[in-house]
Amino acid sequence: MVKVGIIGGTGYTGSELLRLLSRHPRVTIGAITSRAEAGRNVADLFPSLRGRCDLTFTDPEGEGVFAGCDVVMSATPNGIAMTHAPRLLAEGVRVIDIAADFRIRDIAVWEQWYGMKHACPGLVAEAVYGLPERHRAAIRKARLVANPGCYPTAVQLGFLPLVENGLVDLSSLMASAVSGTSGAGRGAHVPMLFAEAAESVKAYAVGGHRHQPEIAQGLAQMAGQPVEFVFVPHLVPMIRGIHATLYARLKDPSVDVQALYETRYRDEPFVDVLPAGGHPETRTVRGTNLCRIAVHRPKGTDKVVVLSAIDNLTKGASGQAVQNLNLMCGFAETEGLDEIALFP
Amino acid sequence: MVKVGIIGGTGYTGSELLRLLSRHPRVTIGAITSRAEAGRNVADLFPSLRGRCDLTFTDPEGEGVFAGCDVVMSATPNGIAMTHAPRLLAEGVRVIDIAADFRIRDIAVWEQWYGMKHACPGLVAEAVYGLPERHRAAIRKARLVANPGCYPTAVQLGFLPLVENGLVDLSSLMASAVSGTSGAGRGAHVPMLFAEAAESVKAYAVGGHRHQPEIAQGLAQMAGQPVEFVFVPHLVPMIRGIHATLYARLKDPSVDVQALYETRYRDEPFVDVLPAGGHPETRTVRGTNLCRIAVHRPKGTDKVVVLSAIDNLTKGASGQAVQNLNLMCGFAETEGLDEIALFP
Amino acid sequence: MVKVGIIGGTGYTGSELLRLLSRHPRVTIGAITSRAEAGRNVADLFPSLRGRCDLTFTDPEGEGVFAGCDVVMSATPNGIAMTHAPRLLAEGVRVIDIAADFRIRDIAVWEQWYGMKHACPGLVAEAVYGLPERHRAAIRKARLVANPGCYPTAVQLGFLPLVENGLVDLSSLMASAVSGTSGAGRGAHVPMLFAEAAESVKAYAVGGHRHQPEIAQGLAQMAGQPVEFVFVPHLVPMIRGIHATLYARLKDPSVDVQALYETRYRDEPFVDVLPAGGHPETRTVRGTNLCRIAVHRPKGTDKVVVLSAIDNLTKGASGQAVQNLNLMCGFAETEGLDEIALFP
Amino acid sequence: MVKVGIIGGTGYTGSELLRLLSRHPRVTIGAITSRAEAGRNVADLFPSLRGRCDLTFTDPEGEGVFAGCDVVMSATPNGIAMTHAPRLLAEGVRVIDIAADFRIRDIAVWEQWYGMKHACPGLVAEAVYGLPERHRAAIRKARLVANPGCYPTAVQLGFLPLVENGLVDLSSLMASAVSGTSGAGRGAHVPMLFAEAAESVKAYAVGGHRHQPEIAQGLAQMAGQPVEFVFVPHLVPMIRGIHATLYARLKDPSVDVQALYETRYRDEPFVDVLPAGGHPETRTVRGTNLCRIAVHRPKGTDKVVVLSAIDNLTKGASGQAVQNLNLMCGFAETEGLDEIALFP
Incomplete structure (x- = not known):
């Protein structure tokens, strides 16, 4: 089992990650953080998870919040993952950012479009763009994956x-x-x-x-x-x-x-x-x-x-992030991703 | 593995059954019939099943169409299951009717509301009403289950x-x-x-x-x-x-x-x-x-x-039918029914 | 022509009032106020009114904002109309409140449900509940109408x-x-x-x-x-x-x-x-x-x-308010209210 | 007042025409036909018209069904208007076809795309394409208008x-x-x-x-x-x-x-x-x-x-047809077309 941490799981990419990872046969969720919802049960915020997820949101600034996690997935707004990634990577934790912090190679272009200063421009070149159909081999070995936009x-x-x-x-x-x-x-x-x-x-x-x-x-x-x-x-x-x-x-x-x-x-x-x-x-x-x-x-x-x-939210965000997680961990690429769409 | 046949799987209860049974770990689908669509690929009619279900609709009147099936589930309009049930039961096949043919004990009441003559009134008394929260023990042993309405x-x-x-x-x-x-x-x-x-x-x-x-x-x-x-x-x-x-x-x-x-x-x-x-x-x-x-x-x-x-379509029809199937077959009641609702 | 003022027209009851009054053959809109949007064109906020309404939001606290208005209709959240009504009535302006300030006769009950102190409890007894099918005669003569909830x-x-x-x-x-x-x-x-x-x-x-x-x-x-x-x-x-x-x-x-x-x-x-x-x-x-x-x-x-x-928004709010306006002004009750619903 | 007949008013372009013409100040509806619904009240089929339209569908083959009509508007499926137009024009009735029978100049192209033989190819050249922003002058004088598609x-x-x-x-x-x-x-x-x-x-x-x-x-x-x-x-x-x-x-x-x-x-x-x-x-x-x-x-x-x-259904069909009607009859172009969109 791989232990996964989630940063900022109160939005839609967060709830989609929880839905997928709660049923993933080779993953346990080590921690899920939210500054605003710290202390609250996840299922209170996402009633579809009642009875299926008994996690509690924790403060992202807490000591050792991601201790023991192999991979941290960031489901925050843009501009947050880049403030966590350097420390996590330094601790040997691999990172998948579902937001846009590491997607654009040209720092000036990124700063212009996202309206802020990049916190760790040095990491951008290392980040692998997480489109498996283009970059599968590199994703397998990546420390830092920039999950594509929808x-x-x-x-x-x-x-x-x-x-x-x-x-x-x-x-x-x-x-x-x-x-x-x-x-x-x-x-x-x-x-x-x-x-x-x-x-x-x-x-x-x-x-x-x-x-x-x-x-x-x-x-x-x-x-x-x-x-x-x-x-x-x-x-x-x-x-x-x-x-x-x-x-x-x-x-x-x-x-x-x-x-x-x-x-x-x-x-x-x-x-x-x-x-x-x-x-x-x-x-x-x-x-x-x-x-x-x-x-x-x-x-x-x-x-x-x-x-x-x-x-x-799936191939366009959290599902692709799980696909990247599977590649990084050496799992079957489809593990935990075998849903069939509702019809109708 | 239990082998299941499906009568009349071209409607919404049929597609929902296919979605659930295609992923059920202890079930194989032996046959799925449709008079109108015989010979057509199931995935042509239900594109959400492309790559997940390679069955072809067969003619319900074909010789031995449900040969080897342990259970037959009927997802037809009202009035069809009652024409198949006597023969299937005689052949030792257990039957779950998702429509209304066996739900009403009083044949006169049934005939009034459904506007037709009942084809096998003698079987109605034997049918177990498939609401597990009321009739779990009887469902386990039933030959014929009348799945409740939505x-x-x-x-x-x-x-x-x-x-x-x-x-x-x-x-x-x-x-x-x-x-x-x-x-x-x-x-x-x-x-x-x-x-x-x-x-x-x-x-x-x-x-x-x-x-x-x-x-x-x-x-x-x-x-x-x-x-x-x-x-x-x-x-x-x-x-x-x-x-x-x-x-x-x-x-x-x-x-x-x-x-x-x-x-x-x-x-x-x-x-x-x-x-x-x-x-x-x-x-x-x-x-x-x-x-x-x-x-x-x-x-x-x-x-x-x-x-x-x-x-x-799930607890109100095909999901409850699978719950009843699990009970009849001695499986864990939740087998194949662990979906988490999309959010949002 | 009757001159009507609108307090707080930036919400849905406000836009519905504007839609109805813009085409009412016997009404001109004298002023429409909004603290937040003062100075902005109405059609900027409600693009469906482009080319049909050239009003600008004005500050509700401005001097003489409703000067010359015969009737003022309040489309604000609860608790605002009661702060304007005494002054308007004193100036001889009739008032229709589309919110709830004057609907409940028992002040204690109102204060409990609406969570605030009533600003002019003395006016509540005078207010006529604007359900024409019950109180048509009284509405015709009313100075202050409490338009019913939806x-x-x-x-x-x-x-x-x-x-x-x-x-x-x-x-x-x-x-x-x-x-x-x-x-x-x-x-x-x-x-x-x-x-x-x-x-x-x-x-x-x-x-x-x-x-x-x-x-x-x-x-x-x-x-x-x-x-x-x-x-x-x-x-x-x-x-x-x-x-x-x-x-x-x-x-x-x-x-x-x-x-x-x-x-x-x-x-x-x-x-x-x-x-x-x-x-x-x-x-x-x-x-x-x-x-x-x-x-x-x-x-x-x-x-x-x-x-x-x-x-x-129509019979449940602004349309009924216009019906009340018609009664108060002696117009045909259906004036400006002859819309046929879109189908489909 | 201009008297208008409607051919085949049971679909969505028909109900939209009825909505617009019922309130048009210079139009009376002389007759509305439907083979399938002949004898039925219009408001039974379109409950939004209850109390606003007391017409009854009549048989399109009836004797003198459009007697006295100045203009006939056809709201039928493709291929019907062309069977009525020659006779109506011969009787001095002007025609607006909301379907496609007269839109394509090249008869061979039309017959290929619409899969039928054209009933009156000789009239196609005379028909004016009813896009007023391009052909206003010609529409004013037209006997036969081909209303554009949506x-x-x-x-x-x-x-x-x-x-x-x-x-x-x-x-x-x-x-x-x-x-x-x-x-x-x-x-x-x-x-x-x-x-x-x-x-x-x-x-x-x-x-x-x-x-x-x-x-x-x-x-x-x-x-x-x-x-x-x-x-x-x-x-x-x-x-x-x-x-x-x-x-x-x-x-x-x-x-x-x-x-x-x-x-x-x-x-x-x-x-x-x-x-x-x-x-x-x-x-x-x-x-x-x-x-x-x-x-x-x-x-x-x-x-x-x-x-x-x-x-x-409006500018893309029946509204534009009324705009063309206004042009043909010398009315103000906006007559009966002053609706403001619901918001929200």
């Missing part, structure tokens, strides 16, 4: 076979993606009220979203050169799920994109390429660690359209 | 401690319950369209709902005498979940109802009595086999209000 | 014919009601987030809800004696709408309740009694000032079930 | 200023659009059930959607040359609303697109260009005839992103 997971997995193989015009990359409201976290904000978000759709942050540079960095790394990537996120009335619709111009319209995707993802346990003509539905991945993908070639054009669906 | 499960578990103990005025029993739309099944009916059922609430069948006599029969059996029970079902804009609000007059207002419920359900694996003052939310039982209950005593009155929440 | 409107209109005529056992009154989330206002509270309130139902405040004493007072006034009234409110995943399911024991089960309701409400412009056997849907009253009602007599019992549906 | 309205209004002025690379046009489920009509189809469509998003018909050729035809007509247009429609869990996200490469990235849109739409009563940086929400146009548009220029690229939001 949109970046859906978009990068969708573009990956095309960009890795140099098949598309890198100035034509566009993603129009929609997300459920849980992507905004558990903070109490008026636009996320049911009465505001139900029965409506809107784009947001079209002028600049933090996931744009993260995705652009990943695509550039796959391509070996910079890319021009337009990103349009939208809010839709559902709790969980991201659906990304990707668009690019093919250099050679005769390439068999269906075969390309099937081949690239054949051995991936969590990427499911639908048969030609398919349309992935977010409900079929809800609560699971799957990314379902379909590829289309609009008639009479040299364009390709890729559809990519994930659960933003 | 509303009847929520309402009977809510009233059970009061009625079993003779604590309430039996002419004062009322249940106002709401259900998600999956309770209406997968048939294509205009009132169940998203555009009709979203952003609205209505009561329905207040003049008479089939679950009224089923509940009245169960309460009368608990009480040892007839009861007067008013039932008002409602449709609300959610997919899964039943919330039943129960009302009764206490004979003795000084009784400690909280203690009564906690004691009665202390050892029940799937009934969770909330602390005093609680309000169960359907989302905390979604996809699980739990019934969460809270008890209230409105100030200045001799009334009791009980709140009872289940997932209509 | 649940109290649906429940009182539902019970009214039975209780006014002494037809029911006054110890048997029960209402199980569901509300959309807009009833909780525009405050940013975690339980009202889309990710928390969607795909779930729960009862709340079963131990005591502020609308219980308001309803009990109204029913007692109709009955001429105290009543025992149990109230169970629930939250459901919709934006607007209240559906109340009422239950009572008839003294004489042979009474023709359908005829009773049709007669009582024949001339009411905003109460629609459905044909026997009907089930009102909240969507059919959404955005309108209607209350649709159906009456049922469960077979084999001496009980009556009444179903009552309103839009909590 | 997606085509949102997408064409979004691209119009750019394409009319030759500012974009015509091989780079892409629209990713989402629609509420009412766009699929009132037919009872499993994928449109609440239990299937709620809490999920999917793209559909990416291999080919009937609105693609309609939009491509419109854009080509604006451009004066063929265009390459990729269209990706999606289904989202809401009842009403379309949000289209448009993407194109600017020939000259220095053009002031914000000013371009503000100028082009300055005098349009139903197009609202948001201030720079805006994001239109579908809820702000729900039930209204408005199209709200925002324009964005992603940093560091030569691309433009346009966001366009309409109500698919």
